[in-house]
Amino acid sequence: MQANFFTIHDYPQGTPPRELFELRHATLPELNEDEVRIRNTWLSVDPYMRGRMSGVQTYVAPFELGAPLEGAAVGEVIESRHARFKVGDRVRHMAGWRDVAQLKGEVVEPLPDLEVSEQAFLGVLGMPGMTAWTGLNRIANLREGDNVLVSAAGGAVGSLAVQLAKSRGGTVVGIAGAPDKLEWLDQLGIRAVNYRGKDALRLSADLKAACPDGFDVYFENVGGACLEAALNNLKVGARIAVCGLISRYNDETPDPGPSNLAMLLIQRARMQGFIIFDHWTEYPHFLEEVGPRVARGEIEYEETVEEGLERAPEAFLKLFEGVNRGKMLVRL
Amino acid sequence: MQANFFTIHDYPQGTPPRELFELRHATLPELNEDEVRIRNTWLSVDPYMRGRMSGVQTYVAPFELGAPLEGAAVGEVIESRHARFKVGDRVRHMAGWRDVAQLKGEVVEPLPDLEVSEQAFLGVLGMPGMTAWTGLNRIANLREGDNVLVSAAGGAVGSLAVQLAKSRGGTVVGIAGAPDKLEWLDQLGIRAVNYRGKDALRLSADLKAACPDGFDVYFENVGGACLEAALNNLKVGARIAVCGLISRYNDETPDPGPSNLAMLLIQRARMQGFIIFDHWTEYPHFLEEVGPRVARGEIEYEETVEEGLERAPEAFLKLFEGVNRGKMLVRL
Known part of the structure; x- marks a missing residue:
């Protein structure tokens, strides 16, 4: 054959x-x-x-x-x-x-x-879904009522992350670019922020407008201006789960990182990278929790x-x- | 009066x-x-x-x-x-x-x-000593045998951090600049690396030579090239305690951050800022552990x-x- x-x-x-x-x-x-x-x-x-x-x-x-x-x-x-x-x-x-x-x-x-x-x-029930669940629950220690920011919020991982976060009660803000993604986020009750054409300062201001109290959790898929803007909007004790840095994957030369890493210090924040393959033994736990919700149509x-x-x-x-x-x- | x-x-x-x-x-x-x-x-x-x-x-x-x-x-x-x-x-x-x-x-x-x-x-028994102890034990979760890197290792905080780390058994490397600091570190059995006149790449190579297996813990006092070089030398699961970023405190304009933050992802590492005043209720615990060692002359x-x-x-x-x-x- x-x-x-x-x-x-x-x-x-x-x-x-x-x-x-x-x-x-x-x-x-x-x-x-x-x-x-x-x-x-x-x-x-x-x-x-x-x-x-x-x-x-x-x-x-x-x-x-x-x-x-x-x-x-x-x-x-x-x-x-x-x-x-x-x-x-x-x-x-x-x-x-x-x-x-x-x-x-x-x-x-x-x-x-x-x-x-x-x-x-x-x-939603494979690697991307498992990544969203693990990043929120195991890396960022999402708690009831947390304000959560997700970049690439219209993507495979981000679109589940915003919904899982939303069901825990705090303000959820999603960063996306394409108009249909922004609209989809809006329909789900997620505050959508467009990153296109914005530098880190402008994006910071827009995140601040969307969630003036700042974020307890940032689910990071992108890097670049998104990370810098998120660092400017952390609450004390914030947790950043670094799932991906897609803005950088095709860089030919290293691009400088955020100039405001001192926000980690000022806000006593934590930033942690994770690789989903390390956490795969938890897949049955994820499936048990999220699988029925997907089957019932509760998760888009x-x-x-x-x-x-x-x-x-x-x-x-x-x-x-x-x-x-x-x-x-x-x-x- | x-x-x-x-x-x-x-x-x-x-x-x-x-x-x-x-x-x-x-x-x-x-x-x-x-x-x-x-x-x-x-x-x-x-x-x-x-x-x-x-x-x-x-x-x-x-x-x-x-x-x-x-x-x-x-x-x-x-x-x-x-x-x-x-x-x-x-x-x-x-x-x-x-x-x-x-x-x-x-x-x-x-x-x-x-x-x-x-x-x-x-x-040594005040805020700087307490900062070294807290950063290692409470933020970086120092474990027996960990390889530890400390920047500003000849300073008030760093000089205690290297000694506390050394007594836990792994390879300890200290970054410093002044010749007398480097010599002092050497005498304590700490591998001393000079940062002066080196860019991040060169410093990375020198850290690699000093500890080829990489670091489980990085105690960060400096930022800049030290952070970038440290990120290149992390072991999987490394913890970075961000105590200070003294290289940046007098910057008039924001300087770009490290271009290799993706190492947090690749090595599933954690970077956490802390402010010692948040941890002051632990001072008696610190004093009980470190005080007698200082009084006996075991800590220089x-x-x-x-x-x-x-x-x-x-x-x-x-x-x-x-x-x-x-x-x-x-x-x-």
Whole structure:
């Protein structure tokens, strides 16, 4: 059987060009004992993948040049030599960026039994959702009534973070850029602040207007002017969960950081980076808490879908333009 | 009775000029009920006082223009209308920058009964010592065997921080500039790294050479290139206690921050600012642990002394030149 997959042939500087991504084909060998073959139905593209294209070992290994790229995917088992799986099972795994995956059964998870679409397990109930929940609860120690600021609030992680925070009672402010994201936030009762065309000072003033008392928690996805403006609007004892710094991922040269880090001192604030893979043992806890709320329709989630494997690079590159609302997905 | 005191007549931008400080005289009124009169013997000058000269409300109120400046001092009670104090008692209080203080007894503390010099209660057993202990133990959660980096390691706070860290067993590296500070660190078995004339990249490389495994804890007193270099040398799960950012206190315009804050994310590190006044209820705990060690001579501490009230401004201004070793004091 033939599999089609994307690979990269170089580690790019700056914004990856479309030509970096090469669609290749391979004939899959017969299944070995304990392996399963999966026809992928949905692929995830995520900002953290940019880090794996840098050629540098950070918290995950770089992608191997010429080998299939990796990422979260869901699909259907079409052949199985593993006792746990049978043909027709719906599963999630990390062999994305391809149409057919062949894997050891031990690295494949059955999809949880919940009344939600299967692609929800790549977004609101997958890594992005788990990231929002962990950042708020485990890193920022969100408390009842906290005022919460979220950057990239219309994105896959941020859009869940604002809703989880909102259900805890304080003022929630979301920073976004695209008009439809700002409107979506408004409809949810989130105070939406547009970052576009604003420097850190102007953005600071707008955050102050949106939440004059300041923030107990800042969920940081962006960096740059958003971080600087947030630092100017912290309450005493504030906690910043640093989930991502997407404004920086394509920088070719290091950009200076915020000039007001002294606010950490003045406000006795804490800023902590986290990587969701460290917290994955808590996934069942997250799923138990958030899964039923998603199934009951209490949590809104958006998807931006590109159609067809060949569009995966476009889906990925759009993440850095900020045009996706909610989770960016590729449907096969 | 006449008292002599320093005041300032303006909130300076940048490095305060010597002329900012004015020596004035006042005749003290008769003691009221519950008041004590104290002849100060030692005055403390500390970097945080620069913040009180900015005219901006931060975590402490700005100094009042024309009023006596404030700061820690020790002295001897020369008159008392407070039941707790009698003439001859040795005390500590916050009415420094003057020769004679007149205060409500409730804001005056008797010096603890320990076999140490009285000025030790302004340094190693005063606010700076308490700051070192709190930053390591309460903010950075120092653990047995941790590798610890301290900036301004020859200063009042840093010189205790390195010794407290060293007694917990890991590699301890101190950043300093003056040759005598570097030598003093060496003699204590602390790996000393000179920051002078080095940019962040060069300093990063030197820290890496001094402690190739990286740091579990960074005790931050300085900011600037020290912070950037430290961020490049964190271990996974590192904790940064932000005690001060002295390199920035006299900046006239905001300087950009470190370009590598993403290291917080990559290393899942935590950076937390603290203000020692929030933790003062723990002072007895600190004194119980560290006091006897100082009395037994197990902890070395240095003092840099200026003689006479009129030299207090010089003592203060020298803090920003990095020329004091250990605690900077004024002897009256």
